[in-house]
Amino acid sequence: MSSKVDNPPAYEDALQDPKYEPTQLQHGSSDAPPPSYSPGPGMYPGPPGYWGQAGMWAAPGLSPSGMPTTIPTLSASMTATNPREMEGFLSTQWESTSVRHAFIRKVYLILAAQLTVTFSVVAVFTFVEPVKMFVIRYPGIYWASLVVYFVVYCILICCKEPRRRFPWNLVLLGVFTVALSYMSGTISSYYETKAVLLAMGITALVCVTVTVFCFQTKVDFTSCGGFLCIAAILLIIIGMVTSIVLAFHYVPWLHMLYAAIGAIVYTLFLVYNTQLLIGNRELAISPEEYVYGALxxxxxxxxxxxxILQISGSATD
Structure with missing residues (x-):
């Protein structure tokens, strides 16, 4: 055993007299040298007699005075040096509510101009008797407008993105509006004025109701795209069957049933496209595709x- 003099000094004595050197161990002593009092990794030099973990007094990023030494980033979970996360952050900011509202206003302004042109042409073909009789006498005018309608529609579907130098898509949209307005006017010329006015009123009521419903409801109709495609295919098949049956003068009321199914299907399409326009659903169109939304x-x-004009026309007859 070693004597009391050979033992290492107390911790308080070592702090008061740092030059104190313990006496050498006697020859043959098996006692190990005392451990060092320097703080280990992750320790901080706290008050005498106490050693604590780093983070209580000297945490990373804090100076001894307690002030942060690093500049905070935009988000607690995002560093300013990560370009991909910064890109996602800026894109979500771009897709803000104000941008979406401006996009909706632009689409409905274009739509209002289109409907004004269409129903003005319909009114001319309905109320001006010479024009009405000219269209009835030359039905080839209707088929020409139908061909222009399909051709311009296919071009607009393939060219949804806007042009920066010259808005060719807006020009095509104007041509398409005139073609479809002319086709609607030629069809309206075959019906009485009372039936046309009734169809206009019912259409306006349906559109206002659908728009208010889409802006208020929480039901997401954008996930029903497959169902609507099936409904459109069935509508085409029913239309073909109806045309064949009516050609042989069988079931004369069948065209009213076809018109009712068509009105319901396109009302569902109006709900679907309106919710794509509004956004905040499973699917949404980009704010740059205002021409496609209005179309x-x-x-x-x-x-x-x-x-609805076919139904009201049959009812008035």
Whole structure:
């Protein structure tokens, strides 16, 4: 055993007299040298007699005075040196509510101009008797407008993105509006004035109701795209069957049933396209595709009017 003099000094004595050196161990002593009093990794030099973990007094990023030594980033979970996360952050900021509202206003302004042109042309073909009789006498005018309608529609679907130098898509949209307006006017010329006015009123009521419903409901209709495609295919098949049956003068009321189904299908399409326009759903169109948004709503409204016109025309007869 070693004597008391050979033992290492107390911790307080070592702090008061740092030059104190313990006496050498006697020859043959088996006692190990005392451990060092320097703080280990992750320790901080706290008050005498106490050693604590780093983070209580000297945490990373804090100076001894307690002030942060690093500049905070935009988000607690995002560093300013990560370009991908910064890109996602800026894109979500771009897709803000104000941008979406401006996009909706632009689409409905274009749609209002289209509907004004369409129903003005319909009014001319309905109320001006010489024009009405000219269209009835030369039905080839209707088929020419139908061909222009399909050709311009396919071009607009393939060219959804806007041009920066010259808005060719807006020019095509104007041509498409005139073609579809002329086709609607030629169809309206075959019906009485009372039936046309009734169809206009019902179409306006349906469109206002659908728009208010889409802005208020929490039900997401954008996930029903597959169902709507199936409904459109069935509508085409029913239309073909109806045309064949009516050619042989069988079931004369079948065209009213077809018109009712068509009006319902295009009303569902109007709900679907309106929710794509609003956003905040499973699917949404980009704010840059304002021409495509106006085109979709315009086609739905005009087809609802034409189907309701067939029903009201048959009812007035």
């Amino acid at each position: 979709s709503l315009y086609i739905d409204i005009v087809h609802i009017f034409l189907f």
